[in-house]
Amino acid sequence: MKKVKTLDNVTTYARPSVNAIKVNHYEKAGAELKVWPSIKGWYELRPVDFDGIMNTEFVQIKDVK
Amino acid sequence: MKVTIAIPIYNAARHLNVTLDSLMNQTMDKADFEIICVNDRSTDRSKEVINEYKKKMSNLILIDREENSGGPMIPRNDAIEAAKGEYILFLDNDDFIGEEALERLYNAAIENNSDVIFGKYVGVNGRVVPQSMFKKGNRYNADIIEDNLVYSLAPHKMFNVNFIKDNGFRFHPKAVVGEDQLFVMQCYITAKVITVLSDYDYYFVVARGNENLSLKYFPANEFFFSFNRIMEFLEASSLNTMYKRELKIAFLNRFFHASRLKGHLLSGLLNKEQKKDWLNETKIFIDNHIEDTIIPSLHARFQYIINTAKENNVDKLLAIHKHINSVTSNDVTKVENGLIYARLRKISKEVAYDEEHVVNQSNTSNIFINDMEFDEHHFTINGQMTQSLLVNQEIEYTLQLVHRQTGLEVYHKNQFPGLRSKFTFVVDYTEILFNEELVGAWDLFVVATINGYEKKRRIGSTRSPYLREHVLISPINSFGKTYSIKPYYTKGHNNISLEVKKIDESK
Numbered sequence: 001m002k003k004v005k006t007l008d009n010v011t012t013y014a015r016p017s018v019n020a021i022k023v024n025h026y027e028k029a030g031a032e033l034k035v036w037p038s039i040k041g042w043y044e045l046r047p048v049d050f051d052g053i054m055n056t057e058f059v060q061i062k063d064v065k
Numbered sequence: 066m067k068v069t070i071a072i073p074i075y076n077a078a079r080h081l082n083v084t085l086d087s088l089m090n091q092t093m094d095k096a097d098f099e100i101i102c103v104n105d106r107s108t109d110r111s112k113e114v115i116n117e118y119k120k121k122m123s124n125l126i127l128i129d130r131e132e133n134s135g136g137p138m139i140p141r142n143d144a145i146e147a148a149k150g151e152y153i154l155f156l157d158n159d160d161f162i163g164e165e166a167l168e169r170l171y172n173a174a175i176e177n178n179s180d181v182i183f184g185k186y187v188g189v190n191g192r193v194v195p196q197s198m199f200k201k202g203n204r205y206n207a208d209i210i211e212d213n214l215v216y217s218l219a220p221h222k223m224f225n226v227n228f229i230k231d232n233g234f235r236f237h238p239k240a241v242v243g244e245d246q247l248f249v250m251q252c253y254i255t256a257k258v259i260t261v262l263s264d265y266d267y268y269f270v271v272a273r274g275n276e277n278l279s280l281k282y283f284p285a286n287e288f289f290f291s292f293n294r295i296m297e298f299l300e301a302s303s304l305n306t307m308y309k310r311e312l313k314i315a316f317l318n319r320f321f322h323a324s325r326l327k328g329h330l331l332s333g334l335l336n337k338e339q340k341k342d343w344l345n346e347t348k349i350f351i352d353n354h355i356e357d358t359i360i361p362s363l364h365a366r367f368q369y370i371i372n373t374a375k376e377n378n379v380d381k382l383l384a385i386h387k388h389i390n391s392v393t394s395n396d397v398t399k400v401e402n403g404l405i406y407a408r409l410r411k412i413s414k415e416v417a418y419d420e421e422h423v424v425n426q427s428n429t430s431n432i433f434i435n436d437m438e439f440d441e442h443h444f445t446i447n448g449q450m451t452q453s454l455l456v457n458q459e460i461e462y463t464l465q466l467v468h469r470q471t472g473l474e475v476y477h478k479n480q481f482p483g484l485r486s487k488f489t490f491v492v493d494y495t496e497i498l499f500n501e502e503l504v505g506a507w508d509l510f511v512v513a514t515i516n517g518y519e520k521k522r523r524i525g526s527t528r529s530p531y532l533r534e535h536v537l538i539s540p541i542n543s544f545g546k547t548y549s550i551k552p553y554y555t556k557g558h559n560n561i562s563l564e565v566k567k568i569d570e571s572k
Contacts, residue, residue, distance in 0.1 A: 017090065019164065020090070021083060053274055054273050
């Protein structure tokens with residue numbers, strides 16, 4: 001796990017694809033995200049819902065620093 | 066119709082949109098595949114989610130079961146009966162697939178005439194997925210043993226529909242544990258072609274954090290149902306005798322390693338009565354399917370469990386399990402055919418035994434390089450190696466040089482074999498300079514052997530502090546060619562390797 005910050009106008013997705021359902025959008029740069037390695041070009045975020053069940057969320061590596 | 070995707074659905078409303086979204090975005094033409102969602106009387110909004118997607122996906126079919134079946138087996142069978150595709154892919158309602166997955170899997174299946182085909186799995190949210198079968202690249206005609214397929218028995222694969230229908234393969238409704246393993250093993254054993262693709266991220270297996278709910282207690286006979294059927298199917302198959310034996314060993318090693326049997330018998334998870342039930346069924350399984358001649362070929366760490374379980378005595382099994390973890394070299398009686406035996410003796414009111422057991426799994430080793438010198442024609446390595454259970458044994462040490470790219474091995478014997486736990490190797494460089502194609506990295510190991518038992522250690526990471534860097538040796542002449550050798554310590558593991566280069570003398 002590592003912490004990264006978003007660049008401007010970053011969208012996260014429910015699958016590692018820009019065609020996937022959009023999960024979140026960060027208009028301004030600097031939002032901090034905890035990420036884990038995933039497939040080439042993507043990080044996964046491992047979001048946990050209010051009841052402990054995990055959803056899926058991915059961000060492109062090029063969209064964070 | 067090229068492909069049917071079968072999704073058993075039970076209370077999946079929350080995440081089903083991601084699963085269906087991955088199917089809506091496939092590169093394969095929608096007219097070429099159908100999605101069969103079998104709703105197993107979900108009590109949440111699963112049916113509504115499917116109906117919403119049906120408005121956008123003309124190839125989505127809902128089978129709404131009239132009664133809950135208690136697991137994914139019967140819904141998968143419903144989908145097999147209804148399938149119009151040449152191939153059927155089983156997808157779970159928590160998971161999703163890569164957008165090119167269907168197109169790539171189907172094309173490769175047609176090209177190779179595959180009965181079973183699957184692609185690389187990706188674990189999501191920390192889910193651990195098997196990877197060893199994907200390490201050799203695409204395997205168009207994979208082998209169950211050679212390609213480690215017994216470690217991939219989940220049903221998330223594509224199967225030729227005629228193949229499973231002609232053979233009458235279905236998910237067994239009574240197989241509440243390992244139902245997928247029974248189905249997949251039957252297919253593996255019978256298939257003429259199994260294809261494994263590693264060139265793309267095909268199937269995403271998602272952890273939701275509630276997986277432990279499925280670890281509820283099962284009576285032992287329910288647990289063993291699938292595994293008894295697998296062993297019977299394997300035994301009755303038309304595979305040749307030698308392959309059948311090797312596959313049996315591979316499957317049993319996987320079974321004892323990955324199933325919940327070991328944990329149920331040996332941990333504090335079950336009470337005594339439950340353990341008795343489990344041990345009794347284990348004994349029946351062993352008596353019916355594991356011949357005595359096969360036991361020495363199984364992983365050493367399972368042998369005492371199998372041999373003791375045959376006696377059907379819970380107290381003794383637990384005592385031996387505890388005892389075996391504390392054996393020392395004083396308990397070792399012999400090393401024979403690659404196995405280290407120790408005598409375990411205990412006399413108490415509750416349990417008494419005095420017998421030999423295999424203890425390879427408890428043997429640990431230490432290796433240290435005292436000195437390493439590289440001169441014009443030779444290199445010399447001095448070091449020590451100890452093994453926790455083989456303190457007073459006459460061990461033979463061999464230096465093994467392995468060409469990293471081809472895997473070719475060159476052996477060099479210990480120069481002074483009389484010195485217990487010490488080794489000295491003086492190696493002429495020409496021993497590895499006999500083929501000009503064997504350039505690049507050579508990795509160095511020490512192999513300690515006694516009566517078929519072998520302990521192999523990579524060397525260099527533990528060494529005298531002054532061993533930091535070594536000079537380039539050049540030129541070295543061998544078989545009329547000229548070479549250079551640079552000894553170096555590897556990044557990460559800090560072990561010694563030799564970089565061999567051929568020198569072009571015309572320059």
